Amino acid sequence: MAKAAQKALGPIRRSFAPWLDPSAVPLIRFENVVKRFGDFVAVDNVSIDIHQREFFALLGPSGCGKTTLMRMLAGFEAPTSGRITLAGKDLAGVPPYRRPVNMMFQSYALFPHMTVAQNIAFGLKQDNIGKAEIETRVKEMLRLVKLEAFGARKPHQLSGGQRQRVALARSLAKRPKVLLLDEPLGALDKKLREETQFELMDLQQELGLTFMIVTHDQEEAMVVADRIAVMNHGKLVQVATPGEIYEQPNCRYVADFIGDINIFDATVTGAEVGGTRLKSAEVGADFVAAGDASAVAGTEVALAIRPEKMRISTEPPPADATNVLKGEVWDIAYLGDWTTLLVKVEGSEKIVRVSRANMTRSEARPIGWDDKVFVWFAPDAGILLAA
Structure with missing residues (x-):
C-alpha cells in the first residue's frame, strides 16, 4: 500500500498548472512560428509556451502540422519565420545533436544486429561517455522500463x-x-497501448522531464497530457487541459474533433438570466441552454451536447424535463461498460447519439432496435458555440 501511495500521480497532477502563473517562465517557447514547403503552409503563425515537467500533447488529424512543429523543435526542420527558444536560448542554427532534446520515432528504429543493452548504449558511445558511466546508465534504463x-x-x-x-x-x-x-504507441494493440499510457505518465513524473507527444489519438492525448494543443490546417485552434478541451471547447471544430458529440444548428430566439432560448429548424424543436443572457435574438449558433449527458427512455420524461426530443432507435453498440444508442429524431433526418453506463448486469426491458423513445437533456448539459 505504501508503494502505491508513493507513486500516486493525483496530488502532483492536481496541483501542477504553471501556465496559470503569470510569473512562470516557460521552458519551450514557439513565437509566431511559420513553416512553408514551397507554396504549402504546414505551420501557420503558431505561438505556444510549454513549461518544465509538463506533459504536453500536440493533437490533430494527419497533415495538420503537429509533426512538423515537433521536428522544428528537434532541429530536423528550420522555421521559415518565427523563433523557437529552449530554456531561454534561441535554437536557430543549433544542429539536432547539440540540442538537449531527444526524439522517439513511431518506427522505434532499433538496430537489429545489436542487443537491447547495445541499442540503449549507442547514443552514449557516440557522445564519448566513459564505459563505466554507460554501463550504469544502461542498467538504470533497463530497470526504469522493466526490462532488466x-x-x-x-x-x-x-x-x-x-x-x-x-x-x-x-x-x-x-x-x-x-x-x-x-x-510512440501507434504500433501497439489497444490494451497494451492503454497500459503503456499510464506507464509513460509514471515515468515522466519519476524522471521529472518535459515530454511532448504528437498523436492523432484523442483518447491518448486526454489520458497522458497536462495540456493539449489542438491543431488544424497548420493553425493552433485551442490549448487547454483535457477537461477544458472536452467540456469547454472554444469552437465547433474542437467540439466535433474531441470525442463523440451531438451538434444542433439553431437560432437564438431570446435570452434571460441563466439561459438562452433557441429554435432548431434542423429537428423542429425549441431548446433552452444555460449561457450568456446577452445573446442576440436571430444569431445563428450551434448547441453541442455530449452523448453521456443525454437521457433516454421508452417512457415519457418527467414533467419538468427540458429539451425533449422524440425518436426511434436506429442502431445500438454494446461496448461492455457503455451502450451507445443512435436515435433518429422524429420528423427529421437527424441522428443523435446517446450513451448509457451499464451499471447493472441486466435490465428487465432493455431498449432495443426500432423502439420509440424520448431523449432529453438539461439546459447546462450543452455548450453554445458559434455556428
Whole structure:
C-alpha cells in the first residue's frame, strides 16, 4: 500500500498548472512560428509556451502540422519565420545533436544486429561517455522500463511492447531536457497501448522531464497530457487541459474533433438570466441552454451536447424535463461498460447519439432496435458555440 501511495500521480497532477502563473517562465517557447514547403503552409503563425515537467500533447488529424512543429523543435526542420527558444536560448542554427532534446520515432528504429543493452548504449558511445558511466546508465534504463532480464536479447526476440520500451530507454539514456514522442504507441494493440499510457505518465513524473507527444489519438492525448494543443490546417485552434478541451471547447471544430458529440444548428430566439432560448429548424424543436443572457435574438449558433449527458427512455420524461426530443432507435453498440444508442429524431433526418453506463448486469426491458423513445437533456448539459 505504501508503494502505491508513493507513486500516486493525483496530488502532483492536481496541483501542477504553471501556465496559470503569470510569473512562470516557460521552458519551450514557439513565437509566431511559420513553416512553408514551397507554396504549402504546414505551420501557420503558431505561438505556444510549454513549461518544465509538463506533459504536453500536440493533437490533430494527419497533415495538420503537429509533426512538423515537433521536428522544428528537434532541429530536423528550420522555421521559415518565427523563433523557437529552449530554456531561454534561441535554437536557430543549433544542429539536432547539440540540442538537449531527444526524439522517439513511431518506427522505434532499433538496430537489429545489436542487443537491447547495445541499442540503449549507442547514443552514449557516440557522445564519448566513459564505459563505466554507460554501463550504469544502461542498467538504470533497463530497470526504469522493466526490462532488466532482456538486456542480452535482440529486437526480433522481443514483443512490440518490449521494443517500444527499448526505444524509450534509448531516448532517455542521454538525459535530455525534453523528450519528443512521435506517435510512440501507434504500433501497439489497444490494451497494451492503454497500459503503456499510464506507464509513460509514471515515468515522466519519476524522471521529472518535459515530454511532448504528437498523436492523432484523442483518447491518448486526454489520458497522458497536462495540456493539449489542438491543431488544424497548420493553425493552433485551442490549448487547454483535457477537461477544458472536452467540456469547454472554444469552437465547433474542437467540439466535433474531441470525442463523440451531438451538434444542433439553431437560432437564438431570446435570452434571460441563466439561459438562452433557441429554435432548431434542423429537428423542429425549441431548446433552452444555460449561457450568456446577452445573446442576440436571430444569431445563428450551434448547441453541442455530449452523448453521456443525454437521457433516454421508452417512457415519457418527467414533467419538468427540458429539451425533449422524440425518436426511434436506429442502431445500438454494446461496448461492455457503455451502450451507445443512435436515435433518429422524429420528423427529421437527424441522428443523435446517446450513451448509457451499464451499471447493472441486466435490465428487465432493455431498449432495443426500432423502439420509440424520448431523449432529453438539461439546459447546462450543452455548450453554445458559434455556428
